[in-house]
Amino acid sequence: MSLTAYRALGRSGLIVSPIALGTMTFGTNVWGADEASSRAIFDHYRDAGGNLIDTADIYSNGESEKLVGKFIADSGSRDEIVLSTKFAFNASSNPTSGVQTAGGNPNAGGAGAKNIHRALDASLRRLGTDYIDLYWMHIWDQVTPIEEIVQTLGDLVRVGKIRYYGLSDMPAWVAMKAATIAEERRVPGPIAIQVEYSLVARDVECEHFPAAREAGLGVMPWSPLAGGLLSGKYRRADIAGKGRLSGANPLGDTKFTDRNWAILETLEQVAAEMGRPMAEVALAWTLANKAVGATLVGASKVSQLRNNIAATDLCIGAAHFERLNEASAPVIGFTSGLGSPMIRRMVFGGHDVAGWGE
Template sequence: MTRCGVSALDCYRVLGRSGLRVSPLALGSMTFGTEWGWGSDKLEARRIFDTYVGRGGNFIDTANQYTNGTAEEWLGEFAAADRESLVLATKYSALRRLTDPNSGGNHRKSMIASVEASLRRLRTDYLDLLYLHLWDGLTPVEEILRAMDDLVRAGKVLYLGISDTPAWQVSRMQAIAELRGWSPLIALQIEYNLIERTGERDLIPMARQMGLGVIPWSPLAGGVLTNKYHRADLTCDSVAAAAGDSRKHLVIANESLTERGLAIATVVAEVAEKVGRTPAQVALAWTMRDPSVIAPIVGARTARQLADNLGALEVEFDEEHLQRLERVSAVELGFPHDFLSRPAAHRTVFGDLQVQA
């Protein structure tokens, strides 16, 4: 049995169908920088980084346009002394110049230029993990996969992942990569938390079958599950909120701050009190119960918040608490999943026979 430290960040997990070992919580860097109006200054960002790495954490997530490039720049500076020991993951797809249509998207030109810029900002000659960030609905999958494979063959990228893309496209891409001998995808980054569970319909089962480890983003639903928001905060709709520049506006725009979201947060807080933990720890620990989930991304604004989040690795639930969380957050799986789970469908296939998997 592997011996783990106090925080269990050094109880590493294998990412997808690969041999890459990563910590069970990833450190998000979207809060590194104040350009978006709600992040951390450089001194606090350094404290966050040092706290995570000092406790054995090795998996750090960023993207080409987080805080307009500041996140990658600071991360490159912070990681320089321990570069080989860290798993640095970044993403491409976001528009880098507002008047240049080819400076964003999933195509080869955007990918190559974005990776080269990320390498410069991160002060490294290779990326451990490159994600396609958001599906653009335009680029042929063969172009994406071949360009990714070229980067791997050139030694500029070691592993590949994908984020915010329909399940059928991801499974199609993985099958093509395997059939053509191109580098496979090993990680799937999706929004997944007690408020947003629809990934359980197709994305998470697909990832399990196709060899991708699931990396949840926003496991605290932008802070809603920490019980920091209340009904008085429901002041505008998602369209109006999209024009705002506060953290709350971002959460509303992402449709996490709703009546349903607040009701779920209330139950999370009640369970947290029962188990002697904070709401953030309970919400994070819940996402890690699924074995397909490898490492939720925690994005703290302060080192103190990060230290609290790391306590999620020590949370234990009993059946009553889990049932409360499951009931309040349940989503319909929809067709064909609900149909196939009905007794009539089961009897059509198996009759009265007992067949075990």
């Protein structure tokens, strides 16, 4: 595998690299990358054959989109690049730090038609383009009817301002309902979902992954290294006083749990036996899941991106893969447990019957 081992994203004709370049770090001088460093990261990704660039209207208060647009224009590679950006978070709030400004305009956020058109027009200006290849609802606002979201985004596909759209950070039923409405009404529907997924965040396997498979949606994991935890940069003995993972992020210190430290210990052992860095092994594990269309990775240095790309050529042996799976197995609730191999064997007379797409 490499960045040029292209694949279709979901049940669509959009062809993407297995690793998408996340640009939340672009333009963030405090904990991210300045313009020169961002350009070096962009160039390295493109030189390696990567074609999926992911940004959002709120990243660095719009600076990320401006830099991405500038780099694409300078490279003259707009037709080769799958440009991905997002809407939904209000400009008066910062989801990475939790800071919110009272009295902000409620119609400058969410998934209502008014804000989608406002946000898209603003993103197009910053990116210096007249269309977006993959437009994401950044988060479900819990208010806008799914029918309105599908109608608005479908209309934008039909007029050519966006080519495809996807849904990020939403309950599985929201993605399934959106896909069903689109299919029944014969209108453009979502082609992918974005969810947190890694060795320490596997709960989405229970509902989101089956829903995505049924609806033909590609899965694009974010934070496959759990904010750096799976790289080995944090140790139980030296986290006192840090309070959170480094850099602005919505994870806080939630990853510092006894369960995660145990998973990290197994990952460290497997990585040592394989003679590869922990981050590469963790990322290779995520990439090995057949439901994954492309995995989002970010970087503030070229060296970090280079190490992430190396994971595409790493094959984890069956024994090591099983150890990682056992150590990180998600807690199964009642509904998800109904799909267990044991239940299936009970239904089919003791036989291991494979379903479609498995």
